[in-house]
Amino acid sequence: MMAITHCSIAAAGTSLILGTGQPLPLGLAILGSQIPDIDTTTSTIGKIFYPISSWIEDRFPHRSVTHSLLATAAITAVSLGANYFFLHGSLKAVIALPLGHLLACFSDTFTKQGVQLFYPEPVWAISVSNPRRRLKTGGAGELWVLGIAITLLTLGIYLANGGGITQKVSQNLGLRDGIVRIYRTHLGSTRSLVF
Numbered sequence: 043m044m045a046i047t048h049c050s051i052a053a054a055g056t057s058l059i060l061g062t063g064q065p066l067p068l069g070l071a072i073l074g075s076q077i078p079d080i081d082t083t084t085s086t087i088g089k090i091f092y093p094i095s096s097w098i099e100d101r102f103p104h105r106s107v108t109h110s111l112l113a114t115a116a117i118t119a120v121s122l123g124a125n126y127f128f129l130h131g132s133l134k135a136v137i138a139l140p141l142g143h144l145l146a147c148f149s150d151t152f153t154k155q156g157v158q159l160f161y162p163e164p165v166w167a168i169s170v171s172n173p174r175r176r177l178k179t180g181g182a183g184e185l186w187v188l189g190i191a192i193t194l195l196t197l198g199i200y201l202a203n204g205g206g207i208t209q210k211v212s213q214n215l216g217l218r219d220g221i222v223r224i225y226r227t228h229l230g231s232t233r234s235l236v237f
Contacts, residue, residue, distance in 0.1 A: 043149055043177065045086045047184055048075040050191035051149050053141035057198030059141065060134050064202075067138035074117065074142025078157075079152070081108040101223050103158075109147045110161035149187075153177045 043051075052075030054063060060067060079085035081098045088095035098108065118140040125136040150157045154176045156168035166177045170176045177183045 043146075043153060043179055043184055044119055045076060045079070047188045047191065048146040048149065050078075050195060051075065052145045054198055055139050055145045056138050057195055060137060061164060062134050062200075062202050063105045063199035064134065066132070067134040070135055070138040071142030071145070073144035074139040074144075076111045077117065077143050078105075078113070078146050081106070093156035105155055106158040106235075107161050109150060109157035110159055111144075111147075114140050114147065115142045118180060152187075154178065156181055 049072045051217050052071040055069035056067055057063060062068070064220035076085075076087040080087050080091055081102060082088045083092060083095045083099055088099075102108070104157070109158050121136050121139045125132065147157055147159060151159065151167045151169040154173065156166040158164065168176070177187065
């Protein structure tokens with residue numbers, strides 16, 4: 043997949059899963075979504091970190107070690123360490139980097155090649171059994187995925203900035219219990235409301 047598609051999927055997934063529209067978690071998710079493609083010198087991140095990507099490219103096939111759950115676990119460990127020393131308890135920021143990586147790896151399972159998700163096991167994970175239905179990088183199918191991801195990102199940020207999905211549903215449907223809970227949360231009132 044293209045770098046922009048990975049960025050959009052990671053940001054949308056992180057926004058919806060973590061219920062956030064904050065720039066730090068979304069930025070870390072975007073960064074995490076680019077890490078898998080450091081295994082090739084032709085990718086955007088591979089060009090930026092050429093010596094590292096060249097070293098990985100010479101030793102491992104594309105979409106193997108950097109596209110695996112093992113790499114996600116390593117990124118999680120680094121993220122936890124960074125949280126301990128620098129972020130001091132921002133749980134959403136800690137989760138965002140490995141979540142962005144995981145979402146990018148999972149999205150690549152829908153492409154023609156798939157990924158070695160369970161590396162070092164030499165098994166390729168491919169989500170679509172029909173080879174003609176798999177996404178081609180830069181193809182029309184991927185552009186549809188990109189559009190849907192951008193729409194979901196917009197929805198995720200809208201929901202996160204509006205108090206979350208529960209609050210939005212309560213407001214739009216006029217649910218009494220949800221509205222009372224929102225009122226009490228924001229105004230700190232324990233008084234009973236009469237409708």
